[in-house]
Amino acid sequence: MTRTPAFGLSLAAALMGTTALAQDDPIRIGSIATLEGAFTVLGEEGMRGLELALEQAGHAAGGREIELISEASDATPDSAVQAARKLVENDGVDIVIGPLSGSEGIAIRDYSKTQPEVTFVNGASAAADTTLREPSENFFRFTTDGTQWMAGLGEYVIEEKGWTTVATVAEDYSFPYSQVMGFMLDFCEMGGTVPEKFWAPIGNKDYTSIVYSIPQDVDAIYVALGGSDAVNFLTQYQQAGGTKPMIGGSITVDQSVLSAEGRRRDYLVGTPTAGPIADNWDNPAWEAFQTAYREAYPDGLGSPSLFAHGYYVSTLAVLEGLNEVEGDLSDGQAAFREALATMTLETPTGEVTLDENRQAIADIFLTEVAMDEDGELYNEVIGVTEDVTQTLGMPREEFLALGPASRDNPSCP
Amino acid sequence: MARRAIDPRAAVALAALIAAPLVLTDFWLVQILGRALILGLIALGLTLLAGFGGMVSLGQMTVAGVAAYTVAILTTTGTGPALNLPALPAVLLALVLGMLAAGVIGLLAVRTSGIYTIMITLAIAVVFFYFTRQNYPLLNGFDGYAEVVPPEPWGRPAPFYYLCLAAAAAGYLWIARLVAAPFGLALQGLRDEPRRLESLGFDVYRHRIAAYLVAGVLASAGGVLLVWFNTRIDPGTVSLGPVIDILVIAVIGGLSHPVGAFVGALAFVLIDNFAVEALPAARERFNLIIGTFFLLVVLFSPDGLLGIWRRLMRPPQDAGSTARED
Amino acid sequence: MTLFMATLLNGLSLAALYFIVASGFTLIFGLMRIVNLAHGALYLLGGYVGFEVQRATGSWYGAVVAGFAAIAAVGLVLQLAVFRHMEGQELRQTLVSLALSIIAADLMLWVWGGDTYQITTPDYLFGAFPVGLPGLPMYPTMRLVTILVAVVVGIALWLFLTRTRLGMIIRAGVDDRDMVQASGINVHAVFAVTFAIGAGLAGLAGVIGGSVLSIAPGEDLRFLLISLIVVIVGGMGSVAGSALGALLIGLAEQFGLAYTPTYGVVYTFLILVAVLALRPQGLLGRA
Numbered sequence A: 001m002t003r004t005p006a007f008g009l010s011l012a013a014a015l016m017g018t019t020a021l022a023q024d025d026p027i028r029i030g031s032i033a034t035l036e037g038a039f040t041v042l043g044e045e046g047m048r049g050l051e052l053a054l055e056q057a058g059h060a061a062g063g064r065e066i067e068l069i070s071e072a073s074d075a076t077p078d079s080a081v082q083a084a085r086k087l088v089e090n091d092g093v094d095i096v097i098g099p100l101s102g103s104e105g106i107a108i109r110d111y112s113k114t115q116p117e118v119t120f121v122n123g124a125s126a127a128a129d130t131t132l133r134e135p136s137e138n139f140f141r142f143t144t145d146g147t148q149w150m151a152g153l154g155e156y157v158i159e160e161k162g163w164t165t166v167a168t169v170a171e172d173y174s175f176p177y178s179q180v181m182g183f184m185l186d187f188c189e190m191g192g193t194v195p196e197k198f199w200a201p202i203g204n205k206d207y208t209s210i211v212y213s214i215p216q217d218v219d220a221i222y223v224a225l226g227g228s229d230a231v232n233f234l235t236q237y238q239q240a241g242g243t244k245p246m247i248g249g250s251i252t253v254d255q256s257v258l259s260a261e262g263r264r265r266d267y268l269v270g271t272p273t274a275g276p277i278a279d280n281w282d283n284p285a286w287e288a289f290q291t292a293y294r295e296a297y298p299d300g301l302g303s304p305s306l307f308a309h310g311y312y313v314s315t316l317a318v319l320e321g322l323n324e325v326e327g328d329l330s331d332g333q334a335a336f337r338e339a340l341a342t343m344t345l346e347t348p349t350g351e352v353t354l355d356e357n358r359q360a361i362a363d364i365f366l367t368e369v370a371m372d373e374d375g376e377l378y379n380e381v382i383g384v385t386e387d388v389t390q391t392l393g394m395p396r397e398e399f400l401a402l403g404p405a406s407r408d409n410p411s412c413p
Numbered sequence B: 001m002a003r004r005a006i007d008p009r010a011a012v013a014l015a016a017l018i019a020a021p022l023v024l025t026d027f028w029l030v031q032i033l034g035r036a037l038i039l040g041l042i043a044l045g046l047t048l049l050a051g052f053g054g055m056v057s058l059g060q061m062t063v064a065g066v067a068a069y070t071v072a073i074l075t076t077t078g079t080g081p082a083l084n085l086p087a088l089p090a091v092l093l094a095l096v097l098g099m100l101a102a103g104v105i106g107l108l109a110v111r112t113s114g115i116y117t118i119m120i121t122l123a124i125a126v127v128f129f130y131f132t133r134q135n136y137p138l139l140n141g142f143d144g145y146a147e148v149v150p151p152e153p154w155g156r157p158a159p160f161y162y163l164c165l166a167a168a169a170a171g172y173l174w175i176a177r178l179v180a181a182p183f184g185l186a187l188q189g190l191r192d193e194p195r196r197l198e199s200l201g202f203d204v205y206r207h208r209i210a211a212y213l214v215a216g217v218l219a220s221a222g223g224v225l226l227v228w229f230n231t232r233i234d235p236g237t238v239s240l241g242p243v244i245d246i247l248v249i250a251v252i253g254g255l256s257h258p259v260g261a262f263v264g265a266l267a268f269v270l271i272d273n274f275a276v277e278a279l280p281a282a283r284e285r286f287n288l289i290i291g292t293f294f295l296l297v298v299l300f301s302p303d304g305l306l307g308i309w310r311r312l313m314r315p316p317q318d319a320g321s322t323a324r325e326d
Numbered sequence C: 001m002t003l004f005m006a007t008l009l010n011g012l013s014l015a016a017l018y019f020i021v022a023s024g025f026t027l028i029f030g031l032m033r034i035v036n037l038a039h040g041a042l043y044l045l046g047g048y049v050g051f052e053v054q055r056a057t058g059s060w061y062g063a064v065v066a067g068f069a070a071i072a073a074v075g076l077v078l079q080l081a082v083f084r085h086m087e088g089q090e091l092r093q094t095l096v097s098l099a100l101s102i103i104a105a106d107l108m109l110w111v112w113g114g115d116t117y118q119i120t121t122p123d124y125l126f127g128a129f130p131v132g133l134p135g136l137p138m139y140p141t142m143r144l145v146t147i148l149v150a151v152v153v154g155i156a157l158w159l160f161l162t163r164t165r166l167g168m169i170i171r172a173g174v175d176d177r178d179m180v181q182a183s184g185i186n187v188h189a190v191f192a193v194t195f196a197i198g199a200g201l202a203g204l205a206g207v208i209g210g211s212v213l214s215i216a217p218g219e220d221l222r223f224l225l226i227s228l229i230v231v232i233v234g235g236m237g238s239v240a241g242s243a244l245g246a247l248l249i250g251l252a253e254q255f256g257l258a259y260t261p262t263y264g265v266v267y268t269f270l271i272l273v274a275v276l277a278l279r280p281q282g283l284l285g286r287a
Helices: A007-016 A037-056 A077-090 A102-112 A153-161 A174-189 A208-213 A227-239 A284-296 A306-324 A330-342 A396-401 B008-023 B026-052 B060-075 B087-110 B115-134 B157-180 B182-192 B194-199 B204-230 B240-253 B259-278 B280-284 B286-300 B304-313 B316-321 C002-032 C039-057 C060-081 C090-112 C141-163 C165-175 C177-182 C187-212 C219-234 C239-259 C261-278
Strands: A027-034 A064-073 A095-097 A119-121 A166-171 A197-200 A220-224 A246-248 A272-275 A345-347 A350-354 A360-371 A377-388 C128-133 C136-140
Touching: A027 A037, A027 A077, A027 A102, A027 A306, A037 A064, A037 A284, A037 A306, A064 A077, A077 A095, A077 A102, A077 B026, A077 B204, A095 A306, A102 A119, A102 A174, A119 A306, A119 A330, A153 A174, A153 A272, A166 A174, A174 A220, A197 A208, A197 C261, A208 A227, A208 C002, A208 C239, A220 A227, A227 C141, A272 A377, A284 A306, A306 A330, A306 A345, A330 A350, B008 B026, B008 B157, B026 B060, B026 B157, B026 B182, B026 B204, B026 B240, B026 B259, B060 B087, B060 B115, B060 B204, B060 B240, B087 B115, B087 B204, B087 C261, B115 B240, B115 C090, B115 C219, B115 C261, B157 B182, B157 B204, B157 B259, B182 B194, B182 B204, B194 B204, B240 B259, B240 B286, B240 B304, B240 C090, B259 B286, B259 B304, B286 C090, C002 C039, C002 C128, C002 C136, C002 C141, C002 C165, C002 C187, C002 C219, C002 C239, C039 C060, C039 C090, C039 C187, C039 C219, C060 C187, C090 C219, C128 C141, C136 C141, C141 C165, C141 C187, C141 C239, C165 C177, C165 C187, C177 C187, C187 C219, C219 C239, C219 C261, C239 C261
Parallel strands: A027 A064, A027 A095, A095 A119, A166 A197, A166 A220, A220 A246, A246 A272
Antiparallel strands: A272 A360, A345 A350, A350 A360, A360 A377, C128 C136
């Protein structure tokens, strides 16, 4: 449950300064999710995951009650930092869980460096650089990044599907860059070629000109667009008579896109993709999570999206850490952070451990879109790539030497 | 002349603001007052343009963005050209480039007046936003610049607050004097009777562009402080939301007096931070609250919070003379 | 050749959509001098209304009619309840419309959430149509329909403005408002009808846009901006100007996207700046 102190109280706190919290006071956890603007649906999903985890733990961990204070951002880094400042500097939270999107994540990581007393646990943001370059001592990420999400996809596409020439269509910013990179590292290594990459400006709605620019001799199109952009592209591609098979980025065929209205549904069947979750993974822990989600949120999505999953896993990690140290956050939260850094976390999607940059090493699912008997689309599990590291198994130095993902990096025309 | 004497209310307010760090926490100092002073400074330029010059420009945040990006590009390491310049020359260049941007916006906008200005400046503001999102070599596109921090000790709460206060106070005093000076009177004349003043030999365009430049200085200074406040800049800072926020701030404060910009900014920041706590359902509905507040002000108090204040302060027997405003 | 022809048709069909939105905007502005910054919100609302009606009744044509009629009614209410009471106060009207657009956007987000909606079109409009152009044998039917709708709207507006008494009064009002007022015509009724038609066009465009593209939060601002740029370029208050402006902007956007995707949007800007510098009143606007 969300509890927010009254205005008068916070004014009094402002005038007196925050007092030190005693051991039996509630632990204050602040959450940041995109609850304003176009990403509201995703933010709501994130909060469902977070609140579900808290609910299951009875709003307590390590013998102490947990008080949740939630703040909204609008997916801009500025708003995320403002939310974090309010949580940390005004509400005096001990732990921050969030944010949701990539650039917000980098901004919160930078902010965390100025607040060494507070522990930050990523929500669902997936920019690689958040933990790959210039990591922060008190920023932990128990979820995988956009490059990791693509693990195994390139190999599958070449070996099983036999597609060796692929054009990419993606939005023109950092998250799709990292997705394309994750796909291409494997794909190019195994002899595949990407003759052309199309970067659509963010906010572009009319992809028809791109549709007609796609070379005729490619085997498939790799599409990393999210939300309304994916819907627009797919419709326009079909309307133009396009028939090339599609390879999906992690958010192109996310549950929130699969559940949306429209006619593109049939075409999506058979689209391979990879990501941190898989709707119908035949695994008791996942099914328990799915059932709990559906029971708690009957009007939520058909199956938890990767945002609900991300916040859920992150909150689990916090709860587990608090249990391990019995709610002891003294000494600059040293024991708690040590617990986080060394734990092996049981999640609905397998075990998660952290690397030396406090970045998750976790399993990635290779899936293909399928249709169930009710005509609902879901991602069917083809395989699981276990213990995917942030460098996709490469030595850290070698991976860093590849440079950050960009419009032109990597390249294998 | 009363104009020369310092208004006792202003003196009290200034004294309270100077003493603020003694009683307030860092959050209130920087996140509430500091941010209000910065936004107020940017909105102050709009008060001058719209309230006194009749030109509603939505370009203030864009100018602030130009200055903010300049500081970010010149002073950071790691991203973009990574020039790593000292702060002082970077700030000076930011002010110059910000003024230049204001001049260009002014040049494009003054040829059309009144209601057209709002359309043209809105279009310019949004196109600048799109440009920042697409340009990587210089502006680093979607991600923008991070870790843009002021030189020590200005990054610490109290010094940063005083920096904001000094800039805002200087801007306020400047504009307060300017609107009573011949330049300001001519500007108001141009707003009300452009043809008459033109026939008297006034150069309408020059006067108006000069006003844009003055507003540009304020916006640039605000932009420099804003990038230090956020410690970062990216397209979100100059997107349509913040662009319109500046107009909302100036209007809810009141356009008839330079102090309105700061009153509006404080109201805006307080709503932004605490609407949630007064009204728990409001977490996801910030825009509804600020939009309704804005609508009520425009509908019922054309002179914003200042107008409400004046009405409250006016002795009852004076109520008959409300229509006359001198 | 394929790319060129396709881009040309894309530009034309996008321009068609832009024209439908912008013609409503310019109509309201031309007569009443109201810069209706809620025009984009009306577009989006029209799209949502169309979506709901199509889903409830299964009729796409019903959605088109409902989108126009519902938003025209909203426009009528806006004019009678709000703008009528502040006639002549241009700045105040603009600020009120801005406030309304902020409120409307948040209310729509509340009701319809952040999801993307597409209005289902009849099956025969979904696929590709054999246009038989060099290099481009087939082209999406729905986009051709968009062009057709824009042409119909354009002709209807032209007939309305030149052949009906009301239309002539509106044109006279655009040219010289005081004169019309002085000649004893009930300007309030004329204003109300004009506002309703202008708003209705935004609603109609919303349904078309929601069918050929999609509707989602943020589209309101995009189409407001498009309307502003089209109208500035074409000339404020001129319906023909908005057609010309829409054509230029639509083509520039699509050719930019096809040939130089990174800075496609900058072409729009260059056109805007060139027009402002050389002909501030717009290409077909009066000084």
